[in-house]
Amino acid sequence: MRFPLDLDGVTIPRLARLLEAGRLTSVELTRAYLERVETVDRLIGSVLAVHPDALRQAAESDRRRALGRSRGPLDGIPVLLKDNIDTAGLATTAGSRALCVPPSTDARLVTRLYAAGAVVLGKTAMSEWGNFRSPWSTSGWSGVGGQTRNPHVLDRSPSGSSSGSAAAVAASLAQVAVGTETDGSIVSPAGHTGVVGFKPTFGRIDGTGIVPLSSRQDTPGPIARHVVDAAILMSVLDGVDYTDAVTADVLPGARVGVWCPSGADPVLESAVDVLRRHGATVVEVDLPGQDELRAAELAALTSEFKHDLENYLATRTGVPRTLRELIEFNEADPVELGGFGQELFFDAEKAPPITDPGYLDQRRTATVRARRSIDDVLAAHRLDVVMAPTNGPAWPIAAGDPSGGGTARPAAVAGYPSATVPAGFSGPLPIGMSFLAGHGADGLVLGFAAAFERATRARRAPAYLATLP
Template sequence: MRSLFAALLCALLVAPPAHADSRPALDLDAATIPQLARRMDAGSLTSVELTRAYLRRIDTVDRRVRSVLAVDPEALRQAAESDRRRARGQARGLMDGIPVLLKDNIDTRSGGTAGSRALRVPPRDDAELVRRLREAGAVVLGKTNLSEWANFRSTRSTSGWSGVGGQTNNPYVLDRNPCGSSSGSGAAVAASLAQVAVGTETDGSIVCPSGQNGVVGLKPTLGRVSGDGIVPISAQQDTAGPMARHVVDAAILMSALEGRGADYARALTPDALRGARVGVWRKAGRDAEVDRVVQSAVDVLRRNGATVVEVELPYQDEIDAVEFPALITEFKHDLEAYLKSRPGVPRTLTELIAFNEADPVELSRFGQELFHEAEKAPPITDPTYREQRRTATDLARRSIDEVLAAHRLDVVMAPTNSPAWRTDYANGDAYVLGSSTPAAVSGYPNATVPAGFAGPLPIGVSFMAGHGADARVLRFAAAFERAAPVRRAPAYLPTVS
């Protein structure tokens, strides 16, 4: 009896007084953009309060994750401007007042390093996608770490490491890798350090870190999002895209990134699986945990009314044989064109190589073999290169288009990732499997969504379809998320056996 009295007394002592703010608590991990917008419209939340909540988490949680390179000193000012717009009844839409983190190969007036100490002189202006976010009222919260040069410097690179930001950790198990190159964006979203983030992908750099960090990612159709002001690998494959904890948030962010009146959230119908035909590209036998999660996902599809068709995507060996040499040529051409637009930085690959050799940090973890190879690459007018690119793009498109047509499919589903590997500077990344290449090389959309776990480590599945089918793959990802809400917040475990 005395213990019950003591407990009641303690509760009275810590409870807020009757006149205190009784607004509902804010669960950052669970909240969606529509929920936050409704609360801001109702006056029970402000953008300043939301932004401060994320800044506090960055200050505390990110000490373990190391995903955020820099916080924008103007973030709270941006949030206050959003609150004033909303008070006047002039909110610009669902993204108004929502904090967003940007991968640091995306130019902002405050910087854009691609993780390299060679690019510490800020660019002249925001990238086009940043201008669109500002026009939508989003709060640019800061910049995230990445695999340096978007993982295109060394054959033995370690995802999530850069000379500017050091090593980003996977928030589920801290000695495991976050994958890359949008490592910081994926880890930060998983750790609830922003509502959403923007990543970029050439081949796997949005979907792999999304899968390994247990979040949603969309690699859009090539050209849907402007590449202006983004440090490139290849204009033939590069695209920015949204990363989020919820499919609806990825859809809303994608609408802002694309602009032009796009509204992807409108396409998220809950019954998309019923009556659908889904091809399943299992990539079986490489990892038992992945095989188990894929089978569980197949069961979800069938229980919710989808017809499942087992498929293999053809031409993968032929695509692999020509994609990389094409990218090497494109990297030299596109990167040097970008560097010439940046004052105060090296202007050629040769100058970058020399910078790295003289710098005390840049080559401390791995080398720059790809830089050396690209330095010797032929020009984009070279007939061999032109045939490589034509073959890669044509076969990648056929690998998806022909399978969709042959089986009358709506989408193809495949495992996004295997469980995260231990970060290892001696041996580099330890990829087991991925399914990003057909959509990446074809320029087609690819949406990944959490599907299960191997112990504490997330595994995602990806939905792919043809050119311009971004709304469709998001719709299927949202329906799967609703049918199998498996995602859980990370536990920041130091290690697992």
């Protein structure tokens, strides 16, 4: 029987109302998503593994609801998790064939999802090691999952590293997903696949049990088709209610800085017109010093990666224990080095320890520059938020990632919140707009994202085109 709901358009609040009214069960909803994974994901390769207990989790949710014991709006809602988030009994590999022995415990955020009654549907593909094995890595490719594709145009990149989470949500393979970001890895794939991505303030969500790139920047966050769904998932992960923030009418009287380092763009011009029509004052701004910020960040990450990864590997059994063992595993493996090398692994192996004064200076420089670039422009122009294009059109799948971090970097390195929302298209390829603000302004950023979403209604379902027409 055909599922009676438009999964692409339905929101968590509507699903919750249907579930409470007895017009839908979590088992029916979960089965509908599992059927889409079975059929649609053959085109895009975004889901690595389905949780064998997904339908059992859904049935338990239905029993709770029948007894009047629902745990909230996420109870019974299917969620996918990026493959670097520890999930007991399911492989958590960060894309590497070296980590195929499953962890024995759940990450802290997975525990929160289960406590909220969410159905953990499965694990999504990612760019191997968060695109931190080689500067020539292919976004969306891993030794474990192969190549994830952009559901709008299948020969185009989904970006990364939360490639599978974003592509799966865009293709309606789950209601929401959890991604992680070190520098653009939530907002970039969300922008390129035409969905909502939210990177919260660093530390708002517990990152324990996540394969790290850097414990100074890594941040889990929601990916969704609708801002309200991202806010509900964020509320569970953070423990703070964001639902009021996304219903407020924040545009009238707001002051929005517009930052466009790549120059004028028709989608950006349309977004600015939307802001002005809804009562916002728009100010052109610049966030200076991005080249220096990028250099300092890369140097710091190279030291942090080895230290933080080896600390994480010590919590797992049946996997390599050191970066040197990972390098040797890759050299002996028939798949891992087939498309690109491990130059960044070699750099990290030789990098100074995190006690080194040179490293400490690079981390301090990166963090201070990033925070000042946002704080100073907000203060100088009395701005509420800054808006910037998240991405350009997705590029053909190939080694190397021409997005280069882009407008995501300042908020990522500063540890400040940012959200991307679908804003328009370049041909059939989605373009997102990002909103960013200062430390702790998560609700404000989500509020602007929601207001922009209501004003534009720019998102549309993917067409699964084989190539550009």
